[in-house]
Amino acid sequence: MAAAARTRVPVLELKGLKKRYNGRLVLDGINLSLAEHEVVCLIGASGSGKSTLLRCADLLEPIDGGSISLDGGRVAYEDRDVDATRRKLGIVFQGFNLFPHLTVVENVALAPRVALGLTPAAATRRAKDLLKSLGLAEKAREYPDRLSGGQQQRVAIARALATEPKVLLLDEITSALDPVLVAEVLETLRALAASGMTMLIATHEMAFAADVADRICYLEDGRLIEEGTPKRIFGSPRDRRTKEFLRRVRSISGGRRAPGR
Amino acid sequence: MATGSARKGLLVATLSTLVVAAVLAYTVGTSPAWPEVQKAFFDGRYFSTSLPAVAEAFTINVRLFIIAELLILPIGLLIALARSITAPALAPLRIFATIYVDFFRGVPSILIIYVLGFGVPALQLDGVPKEPFFWALVTLVLIYSAYVSEVYRAGIESIHPSQERAARALGLTRVQALRYVVIPQAMRRVIPPLLNDFIGLQKDTALVSILGVVETFKQAQILKAASFNFTPLMTTALIFLIITIPMTRLVDRLAAKDRNAQLGGTR
Amino acid sequence: MSRRNARTAAGQPARMAVVLMAVAMFVAACGGSAASVSPSASADTSCAPENLALKTAGVLTLSTDNPAYSPWFQGGNEGSEVWIGDYNNDPVKGQGYEGAVAYAIAEKLGFTADKVTWIVTAFDQAFAPGEKAFDLLLNQVSIKPDRAEAVDFSNGYYDVAQGVVTVEGSPIAGATSIAELKGAKLGTQIGTTSYDAIINIIQPDQEPAVFNTMDEAVAALDAGQIDGIVADVPTTFYMRDAQLSGGVIIGQLAGTEAGAEQFGVVLQKGSPLTACVNTAIDALKADGTLDALLLEWIGGSGSAPIIE
Numbered sequence: 087m088a089a090a091a092r093t094r095v096p097v098l099e100l101k102g103l104k105k106r107y108n109g110r111l112v113l114d115g116i117n118l119s120l121a122e123h124e125v126v127c128l129i130g131a132s133g134s135g136k137s138t139l140l141r142c143a144d145l146l147e148p149i150d151g152g153s154i155s156l157d158g159g160r161v162a163y164e165d166r167d168v169d170a171t172r173r174k175l176g177i178v179f180q181g182f183n184l185f186p187h188l189t190v191v192e193n194v195a196l197a198p199r200v201a202l203g204l205t206p207a208a209a210t211r212r213a214k215d216l217l218k219s220l221g222l223a224e225k226a227r228e229y230p231d232r233l234s235g236g237q238q239q240r241v242a243i244a245r246a247l248a249t250e251p252k253v254l255l256l257d258e259i260t261s262a263l264d265p266v267l268v269a270e271v272l273e274t275l276r277a278l279a280a281s282g283m284t285m286l287i288a289t290h291e292m293a294f295a296a297d298v299a300d301r302i303c304y305l306e307d308g309r310l311i312e313e314g315t316p317k318r319i320f321g322s323p324r325d326r327r328t329k330e331f332l333r334r335v336r337s338i339s340g341g342r343r344a345p346g347r
Numbered sequence: 348m349a350t351g352s353a354r355k356g357l358l359v360a361t362l363s364t365l366v367v368a369a370v371l372a373y374t375v376g377t378s379p380a381w382p383e384v385q386k387a388f389f390d391g392r393y394f395s396t397s398l399p400a401v402a403e404a405f406t407i408n409v410r411l412f413i414i415a416e417l418l419i420l421p422i423g424l425l426i427a428l429a430r431s432i433t434a435p436a437l438a439p440l441r442i443f444a445t446i447y448v449d450f451f452r453g454v455p456s457i458l459i460i461y462v463l464g465f466g467v468p469a470l471q472l473d474g475v476p477k478e479p480f481f482w483a484l485v486t487l488v489l490i491y492s493a494y495v496s497e498v499y500r501a502g503i504e505s506i507h508p509s510q511e512r513a514a515r516a517l518g519l520t521r522v523q524a525l526r527y528v529v530i531p532q533a534m535r536r537v538i539p540p541l542l543n544d545f546i547g548l549q550k551d552t553a554l555v556s557i558l559g560v561v562e563t564f565k566q567a568q569i570l571k572a573a574s575f576n577f578t579p580l581m582t583t584a585l586i587f588l589i590i591t592i593p594m595t596r597l598v599d600r601l602a603a604k605d606r607n608a609q610l611g612g613t614r
Numbered sequence: 615m616s617r618r619n620a621r622t623a624a625g626q627p628a629r630m631a632v633v634l635m636a637v638a639m640f641v642a643a644c645g646g647s648a649a650s651v652s653p654s655a656s657a658d659t660s661c662a663p664e665n666l667a668l669k670t671a672g673v674l675t676l677s678t679d680n681p682a683y684s685p686w687f688q689g690g691n692e693g694s695e696v697w698i699g700d701y702n703n704d705p706v707k708g709q710g711y712e713g714a715v716a717y718a719i720a721e722k723l724g725f726t727a728d729k730v731t732w733i734v735t736a737f738d739q740a741f742a743p744g745e746k747a748f749d750l751l752l753n754q755v756s757i758k759p760d761r762a763e764a765v766d767f768s769n770g771y772y773d774v775a776q777g778v779v780t781v782e783g784s785p786i787a788g789a790t791s792i793a794e795l796k797g798a799k800l801g802t803q804i805g806t807t808s809y810d811a812i813i814n815i816i817q818p819d820q821e822p823a824v825f826n827t828m829d830e831a832v833a834a835l836d837a838g839q840i841d842g843i844v845a846d847v848p849t850t851f852y853m854r855d856a857q858l859s860g861g862v863i864i865g866q867l868a869g870t871e872a873g874a875e876q877f878g879v880v881l882q883k884g885s886p887l888t889a890c891v892n893t894a895i896d897a898l899k900a901d902g903t904l905d906a907l908l909l910e911w912i913g914g915s916g917s918a919p920i921i922e
Contacts, residue, residue, distance in 0.1 A: 173518030559823030572805030
């Protein structure tokens, strides 16, 4: 893929995505496409299907209808080489899920070494560079439980980036953090977006979403209700349900309107 | 204030323990049959004469449980992994492992050692060893691998599935995820229960006495039959305790450390 | 020589002893016998049946182990509910050397056959502390000084000799001297003085195998796990004739014959019956009954060459 030009083929494309849990439809025909360097934010209430969508997109769960394409090629949970495909998709979870028995640098270097086949030295070098770029160089030799939540989450981001994925999926990665620590993580994401990383972010942080996203998608009950630029979605939402959701969110945050972009 | 109540608690605990011990000693010591029982079970003379023979025979038990444990640990892990196989093509392996575990945990060890130790040599098959030590080893390995595999399985399943999911999300294969992420964490958790099974194994080496091997328990029985006095059995019991009690304390310490690590490390 | 035909598995004798003690105490409490009666010593009339301190008044309670093997007990086990299984014999038949001697002693004490009852006592139970459930026990138990501290022994009623039996094709099948047995893996039953004979007289290079029952020793010999079995001479003949296929008697160990060891009747330690039983046995020796029974039940089993 040419890095300079914006290509027409979407990096990630979800067509008619359906997913059932115990007979209940949690994703009901999602259509979403992500172009290179694009940052798309998913907003919606809990249970709207944001996490499920990201997990399915990352091929962590099988789907019950529709298709997923990466760089134009169909990919699926059932593929024999699904592990190879997952290396091209990075995901960061709400609960960080760092490996507690490995140091920070070992956490980040694991996939390059084991899954990509880099030599231990090369893998460690890549890990250290990533940690440095995220400002965590001096924590490399520590174990995850000695880091703050914000630091752990940033290590998780570094770990996800270590396989040089085409897309980074982020599932409400600040929701479990102390409010004090949220800022540093959001800052990291901003820097990533600025560097051109293609990202699909599920988040509750409306101000951040308005600031960083190229597009906002509102999900409710497994359906993509509305999508558009932050300015339009936050400024003049068209759908009644989008309005209702934004009204509820704003009343919690004290009535401040999310600034447009 | 805290030290005061702690000291009072210690005083009460000591006093109550002493009282219970004194009552027990009095009840047992003044019972009419006690002198006879004491002579039959706790005769100092027979204790000292039996100690050298019983201790020397114990080296057979030691050899048995060390060699057995070295085999049980890897075999148990293999069985545990076989039971966690998901690939449909390999289902027979998983089914076999399940039957294996059910059987060797379900049948009393003494029956298995009879069948294997007396039955197989009786078949007079070429190339099949006859030595009772060999069959005792085989029996213990088969039985304890079954128990140990359950310990491993519990350990592996106790690792939160989000760990394996995170590893798979990075593009590791299932085998890689198990090998680099799940099993290393499980290993730390299973050490206390594995040690417990090891202690059980040490005691079960006495089973080999059935096959005629003069290990420590059989040696004690020989001395008991020769003198009609049970004290040699107490000597054997003491030797087992000397070996197993330090290990039991170690298990307690490791379990406490693991518990603290799990509680303290959450954020 | 002492032999224990117990089918007792490698259980926990210590725990069993505690349980048995409780049971024995329970039995003693429930039984109406005057167990605490101490009769006057040595007067002849004290051995009359009505004066004896018995477990059950009017009945002599004898005991042996289960199974009861030939030649010590014979006659099969038809009709028995306790001594069941192949090769087993019901002591009630009064056949076999110990069976016959038991009834002979009972008769001398004034008990006819219908006043005699048999119970099973496993080897360990015979000497566990506490009240015994029997009056007299005959189970090929050798008299030894250490053992006499735990139980009472009567005078000896059989002189024990140790023999060696093997099977055709074993490394020692043609042995004619003790020296030729030194390299062999020998086996015997626990609780028997055969083990002492192996250790003290043969002094083999390998530790012998010691089994809980003679059956297991026989199985091991058949399977080739041991090269030969050391047991009392009559038992070696029984093994050759009834239990082994291709059994071969090597011989009788020198130094184990004629009075060096004797079987004795086992009684409760300090039992008031002991003196009376001794009187009976001495009488049976004096009037030739023991010799006659020996000839009838054991003498015919063949003689073994003496191995030096």
